[in-house]
Amino acid sequence: MSSPALPSDVTRSLSHVVGFDDAAFPPEHRGDVLVVGAVFAGERLDGVVSCKVRRDGANATAALRDCIRNSRYFQQLHAVLLQGIAFAGFNVVDVSALHASLRLPVLVVSRKRPNLDAIRAALLDHVRGGARKWKLVEAAGPMEPIAGLYVQRAGITPEQARQLLLRLAIHGALAEPLRVAHLIAGGIARGQSSGRP
Numbered sequence: 001m002s003s004p005a006l007p008s009d010v011t012r013s014l015s016h017v018v019g020f021d022d023a024a025f026p027p028e029h030r031g032d033v034l035v036v037g038a039v040f041a042g043e044r045l046d047g048v049v050s051c052k053v054r055r056d057g058a059n060a061t062a063a064l065r066d067c068i069r070n071s072r073y074f075q076q077l078h079a080v081l082l083q084g085i086a087f088a089g090f091n092v093v094d095v096s097a098l099h100a101s102l103r104l105p106v107l108v109v110s111r112k113r114p115n116l117d118a119i120r121a122a123l124l125d126h127v128r129g130g131a132r133k134w135k136l137v138e139a140a141g142p143m144e145p146i147a148g149l150y151v152q153r154a155g156i157t158p159e160q161a162r163q164l165l166l167r168l169a170i171h172g173a174l175a176e177p178l179r180v181a182h183l184i185a186g187g188i189a190r191g192q193s194s195g196r197p
Contacts, residue, residue, distance in 0.1 A: 015042050016076045017168065018049065019177025020064060021083035023189035030055055033088035034188060035063065038180040039073045043170055045180060047073055053088045056127055060091040065101045079105045079164060083178050084114075085140055085152060090123060092133040095140040099154035107161055108152040109178060113143055148173045 016039070023034040032052035039047040051067035053060045064082075068074055085108045086092045099106045119137065123130035143150040146158055147165040156164070168175035186194055 015078065016040070016046070016073070017079045017081060017164075017175070017177050018068065018073065018077055019081040019083065019175060019179075019181045020087075021178060021181040021185050022053070022087040023185040025055065025088070025189065033091075034185060035060075035067075035087050036181045036185040036188070037067065037071075038177045038184060039071075039077070040168070040177045040180075041076070043176065047071075048184060049073065053091045055091070056089040057091045058129060058133075060087045061094040061098050064093065065098055068102055068104075077102075077104055079107065079156070081168075081175055081178050082106065082108045083182060084108065084110055085137060086133075090127045090130070090133060092136045094136050095152060095154045103155075105156035105160075106154045107156065107165070108140060108143075109165070109175065110143060110150045111174065113145075113150045116143075 018037045018039045020035055020037045023036065025033050031054065033055055035051050035053055037049040038045060039049060049067050049071045051063045053063045068077065068080065080098070080102065082093060085095065093108070095106050095108060116137070120134055123134045127133065140152040143152055144158060147162045147169065149165060151161055151165070153161050165175050168177065170176045171179065
Protein backbone atom coordinates (compact mmCIF):
# COMPACT_ATOMS: atom_id res chain seq x y z
CA MET A 1 0.00 0.00 0.00
CA SER A 2 1.12 3.57 -0.53
CA SER A 3 0.24 4.93 2.91
CA PRO A 4 2.97 6.83 4.79
CA ALA A 5 5.57 4.44 6.17
CA LEU A 6 7.88 4.54 9.12
CA PRO A 7 11.26 6.26 9.00
CA SER A 8 13.82 3.90 7.46
CA ASP A 9 15.79 3.37 10.70
CA VAL A 10 12.76 2.62 12.86
CA THR A 11 12.29 -1.08 12.09
CA ARG A 12 14.78 -2.16 14.76
CA SER A 13 12.62 -0.53 17.43
CA LEU A 14 9.44 -2.38 16.43
CA SER A 15 9.76 -4.65 19.44
CA HIS A 16 6.13 -4.80 20.64
CA VAL A 17 3.90 -6.59 18.14
CA VAL A 18 0.49 -8.27 18.28
CA GLY A 19 -0.49 -11.07 15.92
CA PHE A 20 -4.12 -12.16 15.40
CA ASP A 21 -5.63 -15.44 14.23
CA ASP A 22 -9.17 -16.78 14.49
CA ALA A 23 -10.32 -20.01 16.10
CA ALA A 24 -11.65 -22.92 14.08
CA PHE A 25 -15.40 -23.42 13.88
CA PRO A 26 -17.65 -26.12 12.41
CA PRO A 27 -19.10 -25.53 8.93
CA GLU A 28 -22.64 -25.24 10.28
CA HIS A 29 -21.69 -22.59 12.86
CA ARG A 30 -23.44 -19.24 12.66
CA GLY A 31 -22.75 -16.30 14.94
CA ASP A 32 -19.57 -15.11 16.62
CA VAL A 33 -16.09 -16.62 16.27
CA LEU A 34 -13.21 -16.12 18.68
CA VAL A 35 -10.17 -14.15 17.50
CA VAL A 36 -6.98 -14.32 19.59
CA GLY A 37 -4.12 -11.85 19.67
CA ALA A 38 -0.67 -12.82 20.96
CA VAL A 39 1.28 -9.78 22.17
CA PHE A 40 5.06 -10.03 21.99
CA ALA A 41 7.78 -7.88 23.49
CA GLY A 42 10.77 -8.86 21.42
CA GLU A 43 10.90 -12.67 21.50
CA ARG A 44 8.81 -12.96 24.69
CA LEU A 45 5.08 -13.59 24.84
CA ASP A 46 3.91 -10.60 26.87
CA GLY A 47 0.16 -11.11 26.91
CA VAL A 48 -2.96 -12.35 25.16
CA VAL A 49 -6.01 -10.40 23.99
CA SER A 50 -9.20 -11.63 22.35
CA CYS A 51 -12.40 -10.50 20.72
CA LYS A 52 -15.23 -12.01 18.70
CA VAL A 53 -16.27 -11.34 15.15
CA ARG A 54 -19.39 -12.43 13.30
CA ARG A 55 -19.05 -15.32 10.87
CA ASP A 56 -19.07 -13.86 7.34
CA GLY A 57 -20.01 -10.54 8.94
CA ALA A 58 -18.67 -7.01 8.60
CA ASN A 59 -17.34 -6.14 12.07
CA ALA A 60 -13.76 -7.48 11.97
CA THR A 61 -12.14 -4.07 11.53
CA ALA A 62 -14.06 -2.49 14.42
CA ALA A 63 -13.60 -5.53 16.65
CA LEU A 64 -9.83 -5.61 16.13
CA ARG A 65 -9.54 -1.85 16.55
CA ASP A 66 -11.46 -1.91 19.85
CA CYS A 67 -9.64 -5.01 21.08
CA ILE A 68 -6.28 -3.31 20.56
CA ARG A 69 -7.27 0.17 21.74
CA ASN A 70 -8.92 -1.10 24.91
CA SER A 71 -6.06 -3.40 25.87
CA ARG A 72 -3.41 -2.56 28.43
CA TYR A 73 -0.80 -3.16 25.69
CA PHE A 74 -1.95 -0.51 23.21
CA GLN A 75 0.43 2.26 24.24
CA GLN A 76 3.45 -0.04 23.81
CA LEU A 77 2.48 -1.61 20.48
CA HIS A 78 4.48 -0.89 17.34
CA ALA A 79 2.80 -3.12 14.73
CA VAL A 80 -0.20 -5.38 14.08
CA LEU A 81 0.01 -8.68 12.18
CA LEU A 82 -3.06 -10.45 10.77
CA GLN A 83 -3.18 -14.11 9.71
CA GLY A 84 -5.02 -13.35 6.48
CA ILE A 85 -7.28 -10.45 5.56
CA ALA A 86 -10.50 -12.20 6.61
CA PHE A 87 -11.54 -13.75 9.91
CA ALA A 88 -14.46 -16.05 10.73
CA GLY A 89 -14.94 -17.03 7.12
CA PHE A 90 -15.36 -13.85 5.08
CA ASN A 91 -15.37 -11.09 7.69
CA VAL A 92 -12.89 -8.94 5.75
CA VAL A 93 -10.62 -6.42 7.49
CA ASP A 94 -10.30 -2.91 6.08
CA VAL A 95 -6.52 -2.75 6.36
CA SER A 96 -6.22 0.97 5.61
CA ALA A 97 -8.93 1.89 8.11
CA LEU A 98 -7.33 -0.26 10.83
CA HIS A 99 -3.95 1.35 10.18
CA ALA A 100 -5.45 4.86 10.22
CA SER A 101 -7.45 4.31 13.41
CA LEU A 102 -4.54 2.81 15.37
CA ARG A 103 -1.69 4.74 13.73
CA LEU A 104 0.26 1.51 13.66
CA PRO A 105 1.67 -0.46 10.72
CA VAL A 106 -0.61 -3.34 9.74
CA LEU A 107 0.61 -6.43 7.88
CA VAL A 108 -1.63 -9.15 6.45
CA VAL A 109 0.44 -12.33 6.27
CA SER A 110 -0.08 -15.63 4.45
CA ARG A 111 2.21 -18.63 3.96
CA LYS A 112 0.85 -19.18 0.44
CA ARG A 113 -0.29 -16.82 -2.28
CA PRO A 114 -4.09 -16.74 -2.03
CA ASN A 115 -6.19 -17.76 -5.03
CA LEU A 116 -7.79 -14.35 -5.59
CA ASP A 117 -10.01 -15.60 -8.41
CA ALA A 118 -11.55 -18.20 -6.10
CA ILE A 119 -11.92 -15.65 -3.29
CA ARG A 120 -13.60 -13.16 -5.61
CA ALA A 121 -16.01 -15.78 -6.92
CA ALA A 122 -16.89 -16.95 -3.42
CA LEU A 123 -17.49 -13.41 -2.21
CA LEU A 124 -19.55 -12.27 -5.17
CA ASP A 125 -21.58 -15.46 -5.55
CA HIS A 126 -22.10 -16.71 -2.00
CA VAL A 127 -21.49 -14.02 0.62
CA ARG A 128 -23.84 -11.27 1.67
CA GLY A 129 -22.18 -7.92 1.00
CA GLY A 130 -19.56 -9.74 -1.08
CA ALA A 131 -18.99 -6.89 -3.55
CA ARG A 132 -18.08 -4.48 -0.74
CA LYS A 133 -15.82 -7.07 0.86
CA TRP A 134 -14.06 -7.75 -2.44
CA LYS A 135 -13.34 -4.03 -2.75
CA LEU A 136 -11.61 -4.17 0.65
CA VAL A 137 -9.45 -7.06 -0.55
CA GLU A 138 -8.52 -5.12 -3.69
CA ALA A 139 -7.88 -1.91 -1.74
CA ALA A 140 -5.38 -3.72 0.48
CA GLY A 141 -3.16 -4.15 -2.56
CA PRO A 142 -1.47 -7.21 -4.05
CA MET A 143 0.02 -9.97 -1.92
CA GLU A 144 3.75 -9.27 -2.19
CA PRO A 145 6.39 -11.96 -1.65
CA ILE A 146 8.34 -10.78 1.40
CA ALA A 147 10.63 -12.84 3.64
CA GLY A 148 9.33 -16.15 2.28
CA LEU A 149 5.69 -15.16 2.92
CA TYR A 150 2.98 -13.20 1.11
CA VAL A 151 2.11 -9.83 2.58
CA GLN A 152 -0.31 -6.92 2.23
CA ARG A 153 0.71 -3.88 4.21
CA ALA A 154 -0.24 -0.41 5.40
CA GLY A 155 2.10 2.11 7.01
CA ILE A 156 5.32 0.17 6.40
CA THR A 157 7.63 -0.25 3.41
CA PRO A 158 8.47 -3.64 1.86
CA GLU A 159 11.99 -3.51 3.30
CA GLN A 160 10.76 -2.60 6.78
CA ALA A 161 8.20 -5.41 6.56
CA ARG A 162 10.94 -7.82 5.50
CA GLN A 163 13.17 -6.87 8.42
CA LEU A 164 10.31 -7.13 10.90
CA LEU A 165 9.09 -10.53 9.67
CA LEU A 166 12.60 -11.99 9.58
CA ARG A 167 13.26 -10.80 13.12
CA LEU A 168 10.02 -12.38 14.33
CA ALA A 169 10.60 -15.69 12.48
CA ILE A 170 11.94 -17.47 15.56
CA HIS A 171 10.69 -21.03 15.01
CA GLY A 172 10.10 -21.10 11.27
CA ALA A 173 9.13 -18.73 8.48
CA LEU A 174 6.00 -17.40 10.16
CA ALA A 175 6.23 -14.53 12.65
CA GLU A 176 6.06 -15.83 16.21
CA PRO A 177 3.06 -13.67 17.26
CA LEU A 178 0.99 -15.28 14.48
CA ARG A 179 2.21 -18.80 15.23
CA VAL A 180 1.38 -18.45 18.93
CA ALA A 181 -2.00 -16.81 18.28
CA HIS A 182 -2.86 -19.79 16.07
CA LEU A 183 -1.85 -22.28 18.77
CA ILE A 184 -3.84 -20.50 21.48
CA ALA A 185 -6.95 -20.11 19.32
CA GLY A 186 -6.79 -23.79 18.33
CA GLY A 187 -6.34 -24.91 21.92
CA ILE A 188 -9.37 -22.95 23.06
CA ALA A 189 -11.62 -23.99 20.17
CA ARG A 190 -10.68 -27.68 19.98
CA GLY A 191 -9.31 -28.42 23.43
CA GLN A 192 -5.85 -28.76 21.92
CA SER A 193 -3.89 -27.01 19.22
CA SER A 194 -3.21 -28.77 15.94
CA GLY A 195 -1.75 -28.01 12.56
CA ARG A 196 0.13 -24.93 11.52
CA PRO A 197 -1.26 -21.58 10.43
